[in-house]
Amino acid sequence: MRDVCINGRFVRAAEASIPADNRGFLLGDGIFETIRIADGVLQHCDRHMARLSHGLDVLRFPSIHQDDLVEDMLALLRHNAVKSGALRLTISRGSGPRGLTPPDPASPHYVITTHDTPQTMAEVRLAVARFPKDHLSPLAVIKHTNYLPAILARCEAIEQGFDDALFLNSDGFVAEASAANIIVLSAGRLVTPPVRDGALPGISRARLLEQNLCSEKSLTAYELTEADAIWLSSTLGLVAVSHIHHHAIPRNAMMHRKLTRFLFG
Template identity: 80%
Template sequence: MNGRFVRAAEATIPADDRGFLLGDGIFETIRVADGNLQQCDRHMARLSQGLEMLHFPFIHQEALVGDMVALLQRNAMKSGALRLTISRGSGPRGLTPPHLASPHYIITTHDTPQTMMEVKLAIARFPKDHLSPLAVIKHTNYLPAILARCEAAEQGFDDALFLNSEGYVAEASAANIIALFGDRLVTPPVQDGALPGISRGRLLEKNLCSEKSLTADDLAVADAIWLSSSLGLVAVSHLRHYEIPRNATLQRQLTKFLFG
């Protein structure tokens, strides 16, 4: 925490921290494998873009990476996940940031999360604002996703699919959408509200996937659907009441490419 090792139960933030009070912060979740940060350069590049967009003061990224590596070593972490959270820091009452902000940061490690083999998707009752500049960064206000997850669970689903205000698929609550149509993999474009995910970007760069605007009706007749994140690839078994076919062979191939 801010360059010091602190036991999680003893870590505290000031009562005037803007991240706590206003969600004025940003984060990255990075996969850990064989004791190393996976795709760290990509995560830090996305973080840098987000910090610039939010008008945060300059943060020395080499120092952040050094702290992340040191924490992995301190916790003897071989596999799992690491989260870096940065708040703008303390500030006076009100929305306007202080003229000279001093960001706070917290780095935490977590065991490999227990992921489901497959998930059932509801459709969120409210759209994602794909026109907002915040749609492309991982800021610390996840209330829309939390609400969508809560409502999905009340209906017997595991997660929720966000459509944008024009009716096109954006993403799930915390993952990108990858869909198979015939022999073609597609994913919604960033312009439709998709976060520029790390795994999604690697698939696009290798021409294993292409961008295409999709509706919920399009997805309902897909030959397979996956939720893609930096931590894994999970098959979608149902979209609302539509059963989605599974393609275990392709999923294994994609998982091997993305995660080794």
């Protein structure tokens, strides 16, 4: 088992521990980033760190020296001799007294782990989650460590015979899947739900938008059933959607290859 980095110190994963009063463990008071590793390099690290910085501001964490974090992430890659896979950086507000009010000052606690490249399915079947995503919450646009709504939605989808859950927001517009953005091919163009509808500002999503390969558009679940093709996009991969509930979605192999080449080389 690979070693992990806790607050700048390498330890064996089986021996790693956090204090019992850690707010990330007790309250989900934390934030994280997952970064793809290719050829021993952290892909788009600057983008991930910029998103992390925004999330830390939203959560009102004290400032953290990002150069030190990046140095520790790179050191762990070398230490574990990782050439491909994924790295996760998790930051909690640290230890604190019982209750919700954060300690003042807080002492953030971070853990860095590396993982093999996850196996992805060739295609996924999506069930619409029975509860909406709160697109008005300030947490909707950051990768905080409380993923319970997504976990519950995915569990329920699997129980129904599907692979993942599709979130609509409280206005009925498509937001995202449990842990991925939605990319839709419609009338010959690629569109994706806007952040204002509850879509996480994903790194792959942002790159597609910046290159004008995709545009933002509010979408209903019905519009998805009329799509020419649909994909789930994340930092780690791209997977085609075969069904929305029991409605079959067409495949587009040519566009799939184009998106894969652009996003992942």
